[in-house]
Amino acid sequence: xxxxxxxxxVLLVIGALIVAACGxxxxxxxxxxxxQVQIQVAQAPGFGETLTAVQGRxxxxxxxxxxxxxxxxxxxxxxxxxFDADFCRALAAAVFGDASKVEFRPATTQERFTILQTGxxxxxxxxxxxxxxxxxxxxxxxxxxxxxxxxxxxxxADKGFTTLQDLEGGTICVxxxxxxxLNLADVMATEGVSYTPAVFDDxxxxxxxxxxxxxxxxxxxxxxxxSVAKGLLPDPDNHVVMDVTLxxxxxxxxxxxxxxxxxxIVRWVIFATVAGEEYGVSxxxxxxxxxxxxxxxxRRMLGLEGDLGLKLGLSNExxxxxxxxxxxxxxxxxxxxxxxxxTFIPRGLNSLYADGxxxxxxxxR
Amino acid sequence: MEKSRSPRVQSSIPLWRDERFLRIxxxxxxxxxxxxxxxxxTSNMLTNMRRQGLGLGYDxxxxxxxxxxxxxxxxxxxxxxxxxxxxxxxxxxxxxxxLGIALATILGVIFxxxxxxxxxxxxxxxxxxxxxxxxxPLLVLLIFLYTxxxxxxxxxxxxxxxxxxxxxxxxxxxxxxxxxxxxFSLYVRILILGVFLAIAVGSLLVWYGRxxxxxxxxxxxxxxxxxxxxxxxxxxxxxxxxxxxxxxxxGLRLAGGQQLxxxxxxxxxGLSIYTSAFIADVVRAGIQSVSHGQVEAAKSLGxxxxxxxxxxxxxxxxxVIVPPLTSQYLNLIKNSSLAVLxxxxxxxxxxxxxxxxxxxxxxxxxxxxxTYLAISLLTSTFMNWYNRRVRLVER
Numbered sequence: 001x002x003x004x005x006x007x008x009x010v011l012l013v014i015g016a017l018i019v020a021a022c023g024x025x026x027x028x029x030x031x032x033x034x035x036q037v038q039i040q041v042a043q044a045p046g047f048g049e050t051l052t053a054v055q056g057r058x059x060x061x062x063x064x065x066x067x068x069x070x071x072x073x074x075x076x077x078x079x080x081x082x083f084d085a086d087f088c089r090a091l092a093a094a095v096f097g098d099a100s101k102v103e104f105r106p107a108t109t110q111e112r113f114t115i116l117q118t119g120x121x122x123x124x125x126x127x128x129x130x131x132x133x134x135x136x137x138x139x140x141x142x143x144x145x146x147x148x149x150x151x152x153x154x155x156x157a158d159k160g161f162t163t164l165q166d167l168e169g170g171t172i173c174v175x176x177x178x179x180x181x182l183n184l185a186d187v188m189a190t191e192g193v194s195y196t197p198a199v200f201d202d203x204x205x206x207x208x209x210x211x212x213x214x215x216x217x218x219x220x221x222x223x224x225x226x227s228v229a230k231g232l233l234p235d236p237d238n239h240v241v242m243d244v245t246l247x248x249x250x251x252x253x254x255x256x257x258x259x260x261x262x263x264x265i266v267r268w269v270i271f272a273t274v275a276g277e278e279y280g281v282s283x284x285x286x287x288x289x290x291x292x293x294x295x296x297x298x299r300r301m302l303g304l305e306g307d308l309g310l311k312l313g314l315s316n317e318x319x320x321x322x323x324x325x326x327x328x329x330x331x332x333x334x335x336x337x338x339x340x341x342x343t344f345i346p347r348g349l350n351s352l353y354a355d356g357x358x359x360x361x362x363x364x365r
Numbered sequence: 366m367e368k369s370r371s372p373r374v375q376s377s378i379p380l381w382r383d384e385r386f387l388r389i390x391x392x393x394x395x396x397x398x399x400x401x402x403x404x405x406x407t408s409n410m411l412t413n414m415r416r417q418g419l420g421l422g423y424d425x426x427x428x429x430x431x432x433x434x435x436x437x438x439x440x441x442x443x444x445x446x447x448x449x450x451x452x453x454x455x456x457x458x459x460x461x462x463x464l465g466i467a468l469a470t471i472l473g474v475i476f477x478x479x480x481x482x483x484x485x486x487x488x489x490x491x492x493x494x495x496x497x498x499x500x501x502p503l504l505v506l507l508i509f510l511y512t513x514x515x516x517x518x519x520x521x522x523x524x525x526x527x528x529x530x531x532x533x534x535x536x537x538x539x540x541x542x543x544x545x546x547x548x549f550s551l552y553v554r555i556l557i558l559g560v561f562l563a564i565a566v567g568s569l570l571v572w573y574g575r576x577x578x579x580x581x582x583x584x585x586x587x588x589x590x591x592x593x594x595x596x597x598x599x600x601x602x603x604x605x606x607x608x609x610x611x612x613x614x615x616g617l618r619l620a621g622g623q624q625l626x627x628x629x630x631x632x633x634x635g636l637s638i639y640t641s642a643f644i645a646d647v648v649r650a651g652i653q654s655v656s657h658g659q660v661e662a663a664k665s666l667g668x669x670x671x672x673x674x675x676x677x678x679x680x681x682x683x684x685v686i687v688p689p690l691t692s693q694y695l696n697l698i699k700n701s702s703l704a705v706l707x708x709x710x711x712x713x714x715x716x717x718x719x720x721x722x723x724x725x726x727x728x729x730x731x732x733x734x735x736t737y738l739a740i741s742l743l744t745s746t747f748m749n750w751y752n753r754r755v756r757l758v759e760r
Contacts, residue, residue, distance in 0.1 A: 109721060110721050114726045134724075137724055170617075170618070176714070176718055177718050177722065181432045182722065185433045185443035188433075189442070189444070195433075196436075198626075199710065200708045201705060201708070201717075205706070205707075205708065209516060212517065213520055214536065
């Protein structure tokens with residue numbers, strides 16, 4: 001190779017590398033289909049649009065947190081696991097009869113609503129609280145509550161803090177752009193406790209600062225605090241969640257305004273998991289139940305009678321697929337947050353109404 | 366177009382080969398395409414927002430913010446408006462930008478001069494400082510300073526106490542601070558008087574310098590007069606205008622003095638030393654751009670080294686230094702938005718919270734862009750004015 005050729009060769013190599021890098025970065029999510037769908041969704045988010053787009057694309061794009069063990073967290077094998085992630089899979093099972101047809105899109109608190117509004121994701125299952133503003137002004141529709149939570153405060157065990165007043169003059173780590181941030185301000189103002197908020201952008205930054213002793217306490221939904229303490233902090237036993245509840249935090253999947261069919265699908269998939277638990281139908285026995293059950297409601301739900309699935313725009317086996325491939329509510333809960341997991345949270349309010357909880361499925365009729 | 370200047374081409378040139386026409390056409394086409402793209406994007410956004418039932422407008426800025434901000438220069442609490450929260454963020458940006466520019470300039474000049482020092486060790490160390498800082502990304506530097514330096518300082522109970530006292534803890538750095546007493550307002554008036562006096566003396570010296578062709582130390586004398594008034598005023602007042610408030614450890618917390626949060630310290634230091642590396646090179650280049658003959662000429666005229674620097678080297682070096690210095694200042698201000706990752710509530714950080722709590726993404730991002738643009742334009746207007754002033758010296 002002559003001397004003159006060397007710079008050209010180097011340029012070519014660099015160019016090729018850049019092209020290769022771009023190609024690699026773009027490929028894994030969804031091979032060149034996503035932009036097309038984005039336009040479709042953005043142009044006319046009307047009745048049935050989302051389901052058509054999802055079916056055309058062949059998967060559901062599900063916005064998740066991605067940093068919360070037990071809710072949505074990347075496991076060592078590169079799969080998203082957790083309570084929220086399983087509801088994404090349940091949705092895919094209902095739509096495609098295949099729980100793996102989900103593309104997880106980790107979202108920050110700050111971008112989560114925008115990416116849902118603009119159609120970058122189909123559904124947001126990211127421990128998002130149902131509030132009036134989000135339901136109305138932000139153009140979003142919370143579908144149903146999958147996890148009844150309350151805001152709590154985590155403190156180092158050795159500090160001996162037990163009431164809000166103990167935190168007078170202290171610093172509290174909180175995540176930016178959350179209802180948590182607002183509740184904290186509300187409650188502290190009501191209680192007359194002065195404090196300094198240290199506001200961070202994501203889960204890791206918030207609890208990283210807390211772990212370093214930057215703050216006297218960290219506040220968030222209790223489930224998140226437990227998940228973080230058990231899953232992220234180096235010394236799980238040295239942190240306690242104070243026996244103080246700052247707010248109600250009903251968490252659940254959110255869709256955007258304008259597509260009532262998609263809204264119904266997401267909501268009824270959740271109800272199917274709850275009804276599954278109510279009637280004792282689980283992934284283990286769903287086939288057996290389908291062959292033997294005489295209960296008319298279960299028969300309707302599993303598609304043996306009537307055409308409930310078709311009314312939602314899905315196949316009649318939709319609920320069967322959800323229960324078979326992902327499981328009922330109790331299974332999803334126990335798999336991710338049950339006593340055998342690292343992120344154990346007692347079911348409390350998230351029990352069936354018959355057991356003193358708040359879970360209740362409307363009739364399948 | 367009928368009148369062709371070239372005598373050889375008598376008939377009119379066809380329009381598509383007329384260079385002047387093509388040039389204008391190119392610009393018109395470019396503008397049209399640009400307008401079409403922008404128009405499409407805007408209308409697309411508006412259509413979609415209408416579909417979602419989202420309107421555009423800034424009325425929401427009057428609503429109650431509902432969140433607290435850790436550091437605020439003006440009174441602020443959760444019942445303040447979004448607008449107030451925005452102002453808090455803006456002032457925090459101004460604070461860190463102003464202090465950062467001052468610190469970066471001082472450090473930059475020191476290391477810039479040190480880089481051309483004849484002392485081998487000083488020169489090498491300055492070079493290493495510049496090369497090291499210039500070649501790591503600012504974001505990495507900020508996160509390093511925050512997570513590995515300021516937040517890793519000892520807990521409050523084991524605070525490192527430097528003389529002053531300055532307390533170093535992982536909750537922040539606390540420095541002694543003055544609390545205004547009842548004579549403070551009187552002292553401020555004395556200081557204002559001092560400033561006027563200094564300006565008057567300065568103008569007199571400049572006039573004297575013009576008349577006699579000498580170069581009196583205008584700045585030095587003005588500064589001395591101001592300092593003299595400040596000291597005399599302090600001593601003359603019946604009670605000192607500021608009472609010292611030293612910081613101390615009180616239980617588990619810091620009390621008294623001025624407490625600077627780890628986020629603020631990390632941001633200020635990160636921005637200052639990072640930008641100072643670039644300024645150091647700008648200063649070095651400026652000084653080296655003055656040809657050596659000038660210095661030799663000054664020496665042969667019998668000027669001392671200080672005089673040479675002050676009257677020959679710096680006036681000429683400034684001409685080279687000021688324009689790139691402006692862009693470094695602008696960079697520093699814009700880079701302060703990286704604080705979003707270490708949690709200092711500057712403009713971008715607070716705007717992000719407002720965006721999220723109000724759901725007004727388009728409005729907030731547009732407002733943030735407009736604000737940074739305004740700050741940058743303001744800074745560069747000032748620097749351009751200064752640049753013109755420096756240039757006048759050249760003739």
